[in-house]
Amino acid sequence: MRRPAIAVAFAAVALAGCGSSTTEATQSPSPSPSPSASVSAFAGQQPADAAQLQEVVDTYGKEHFLPGSVVGVWRPGQPDAVITSGYSNVADKTPMKADDTFIIASDTKSFVGTVALQLVEEGKLSLDSKLSEFLPDFPNAENITVEQLLNMTSGIYDYSTDPKVVAKLGKNPAKVWPHERLVAIAGKNPPYFAPGTGWHYSNSNTVIIGLIIEKVTGNPLEKEIATRITEPLGLKNTFLPADASQNKTTATGYNLDEDNGTFLESPNVDPSFLWAAGAMISNLPDLKIWAEALGTGKMITPELQAQRTQFQTITLDGVPPFYAAMDPGYGLAMERYQLPPNEFIGHSGKTSNFNTQMYYQPSTGSVLITLANTDTVAGYGPLFFATVAQSAIPGSFPGVVEMAASPAATS
Numbered sequence: 055m056r057r058p059a060i061a062v063a064f065a066a067v068a069l070a071g072c073g074s075s076t077t078e079a080t081q082s083p084s085p086s087p088s089p090s091a092s093v094s095a096f097a098g099q100q101p102a103d104a105a106q107l108q109e110v111v112d113t114y115g116k117e118h119f120l121p122g123s124v125v126g127v128w129r130p131g132q133p134d135a136v137i138t139s140g141y142s143n144v145a146d147k148t149p150m151k152a153d154d155t156f157i158i159a160s161d162t163k164s165f166v167g168t169v170a171l172q173l174v175e176e177g178k179l180s181l182d183s184k185l186s187e188f189l190p191d192f193p194n195a196e197n198i199t200v201e202q203l204l205n206m207t208s209g210i211y212d213y214s215t216d217p218k219v220v221a222k223l224g225k226n227p228a229k230v231w232p233h234e235r236l237v238a239i240a241g242k243n244p245p246y247f248a249p250g251t252g253w254h255y256s257n258s259n260t261v262i263i264g265l266i267i268e269k270v271t272g273n274p275l276e277k278e279i280a281t282r283i284t285e286p287l288g289l290k291n292t293f294l295p296a297d298a299s300q301n302k303t304t305a306t307g308y309n310l311d312e313d314n315g316t317f318l319e320s321p322n323v324d325p326s327f328l329w330a331a332g333a334m335i336s337n338l339p340d341l342k343i344w345a346e347a348l349g350t351g352k353m354i355t356p357e358l359q360a361q362r363t364q365f366q367t368i369t370l371d372g373v374p375p376f377y378a379a380m381d382p383g384y385g386l387a388m389e390r391y392q393l394p395p396n397e398f399i400g401h402s403g404k405t406s407n408f409n410t411q412m413y414y415q416p417s418t419g420s421v422l423i424t425l426a427n428t429d430t431v432a433g434y435g436p437l438f439f440a441t442v443a444q445s446a447i448p449g450s451f452p453g454v455v456e457m458a459a460s461p462a463a464t465s
Contacts (some may be wrong), residue, residue: 055378055410057062058116059169063220066215069333072135074151074235076191083208085411086168086342090104091317092209092271093235095372099448099449101129101132101445101447102445102446103133103135104133104135104136104137105372107127107135107137107442107445107446108137108139110441110442110445111123111137111139111340111442112139112313112369113365114438114441114442115139115140118434118437118438119180119305119310119315119428120139120140120426120427120428120438121140121141121144121308121426121427121428122138122139122140122141122144122149122150122305122426122427123137123138123139123150123315123421123425123426124136124137124138124139124150124151124152124154124156124305124337124338124423124424124425125138125139125272125422125424125436125442126152126194126338126341126342126421126424126427127222127420127422127442127446128297128342128420128421129418129420129446129447130418130419130420135446136152136338138150138151138152139413140318141303142154142305142306142396143305143306144306144317146306146321147450148370148384149404149418150305150427151304151464152338152339153291153337153338153339154304154305154337154338154425155291155303155304155337156303156305156309156335156336156337156408156410156427157193157301157322157335157405157407157408158332158334158335158341158403158408158410158412159241159304159328159332159337159403159404159405159408159409160259160332160401160402160403160404161218161332161334161336161400161401161402161403161410161412162216162294162330162331162332162340162403163260163330163331163332163333163335163387163393163401164327164344164348164387164388164400164401164412165283165294165334165384166260166264166275166387167204167260167263167362167387167388168282168283168304168348168353168387169267169275169278169279169282169283170200170204170263170266170267170387171354171362171386172282172354173267173270173271174334174355174358175354175355175358177263178270178271179200179203179266179270180401181200181361181386182199182201183199183200183202184196184197184198184199185198185199185200185208185262186198188262188265188266188269188270188333189237189262190209190266192237192241192262193241193245194245194249197248197249198249199249200263200266201386202249202250202259202334203259203263204259204263204264204386204387205250205253205260205261205366205368205384205385205386205387206253206254206255206384207234207250207251207252207253207295208245208249208250208256208259209246209247209248209249209250209251209252209254210240210241210245210256210258210259210262211239211240211243211244211245211246211256211258212240212241212254212255212256212257212258213236213237213240213243213257213258213261214257214258214328214331216239216243218330219239223323223327224342225294226458227321227322227323227324228298228321228323228324229322229324230298230324230326230327230436231327231329232326233261233264233265233326233329233330236253236261236266236329236344237258237259237261237262238325240256240262242290245335250257252262253366253368255384257328257331257332258331259299259329259331260331260332260387261329261331261391263387263464264323264329264330264397265328265330267330268316273398274296275329275330276293276294276295276296277295279294279295280351280364283353284340287343287344287347289336289340289343290340290342291335291336291337291339291340292334292335292336292337292340292341292344293336294325294330294334295335296325297325297326298325298408300325301322301324301325301333301389302335303322303335303408303429305324305408305425305427306319306427307319307320307406307407307408307428307462308320308427309331309406309407309409309428310428313317316409317428320406320407321324322407323405324360324397328405330408331400332405336350337349337415338423338425341410341412341423341425342421342423344412345400345412345413345414345423346421348399348400348401348414349386349399349400349413349414349415349416350414351368351414361386362385362386362387363385363388363390363399364382364385364386364390365383365385365388365390365399366383366384366385367381367383368382368383368384369384370382372443374438374458375457376420376433376436376440376454376455376457376458377434377436377437379451379457380392380436380451380454381393381397381452382388382436382438385399387401388400388401389401389402391413391436391440391451392450394417395417396415396417396449396450397415397416398413398414398422398450399413399414399415399416400413400414401413402436404429404441405429406429407428407429408425408426408427408428408429409424409425409426409428409429409435409438410423411423411424411425411435411436411439413439415447420446420447421448422439422442422443422447423448424438424439424442427437434458437454437455437458440454440458443456
């Protein structure tokens with residue numbers, strides 16, 4: 055199978071092409087961090103040290119066609135491990151650095167969702183607020199709530215999958231897209247289901263949340279993210295680009311030409327296209343701080359964090375069995391891998407040329423992050439994360455990596 059030479063970039067949940075599905079609502083509250091908790095006591099298997107993790111990351115990169123990657127593993131009671139592998143720029147053979155910046159794609163949703171929940175805490179917004187309060191002309195707006203936008207149960211069509219939009223973006227990645235235009239495209243397409251009756255990942259949901267935040271606060275979304283999250287936490291390399299001039303990363307994003315195994319530099323889509331759904335830029339040191347703040351609920355009240363982490367176990371059509379075996383779930387602009395007590399909570403992000411997996415494990419207080427400057431067919435971000443987690447915290451994702459090695463798992 056050949057990967058297109060230059061693929062259009064989309065922020066999507068974990069894997070490309072995730073579609074609608076029936077959902078089983080299961081509450082998955084996050085326990086308080088307990089460094090003494092042990093998911094690693096696995097028949098004498100010891101957590102990998104930095105040298106062993108370096109070998110795991112290097113091997114995965116070679117076998118799964120990653121130009122470069124940055125991995126961070128922080129485990130209470132264990133030495134920190136920050137791993138770099140491959141190149142941030144293949145043509146120049148520039149080694150990847152631990153502080154290189156990446157487009158973090160749908161990890162953006164965790165920031166935007168947090169701002170929305172802060173507004174709920176302040177009484178300026180409610181999870182029960184109707185979309186009609188903010189976009190009265192949007193179809194069926196009187197029956198769509200803020201909560202449904204945050205947890206992907208609104209049924210609103212994903213504008214980024216519209217064939218005409220995909221064609222225009224392929225011809226001109228630098229095209230500027232007014233946010234209201236993206237919402238209009240979503241509204242003109244038929245919904246996936248009636249609000250609250252299913253689950254479907256849709257970038258439209260978070261773009262609408264971004265517009266709601268701007269209407270409620272009177273400020274640009276990038277300013278609200280900065281003043282409420284990145285500045286208080288000291289995240290100096292994390293921001294939502296206001297325009298193309300700011301849409302620059304130190305790590306170059308690549309697609310893979312599978313016919314000859316070469317990496318092709320891929321142009322970044324104008325940040326207006328993914329915007330609140332996936333345009334933010336960050337790096338490993340900042341994401342470590344954010345993963346902890348997000349996972350512990352530092353930026354919102356405990357009550358809202360409890361609501362946020364009521365994950366719906368989602369069954370997705372057309373994804374490899376290994377991904378389903380990771381037990382993915384979705385809460386309020388937050389994702390989950392694995393079931394309690396060994397769950398990882400955070401968010402993942404992908405475009406065609408970047409992949410980010412950013413997760414906190416409440417039971418151990420651990421943080422695991424993987425960043426790669428591509429998202430090839432073979433180099434699934436979730437599989438990269440599971441591979442690292444198996445070595446870093448033995449007992450994580452039992453059988454998942456082995457399942458992925460089976461030809462049937464990727465067919």
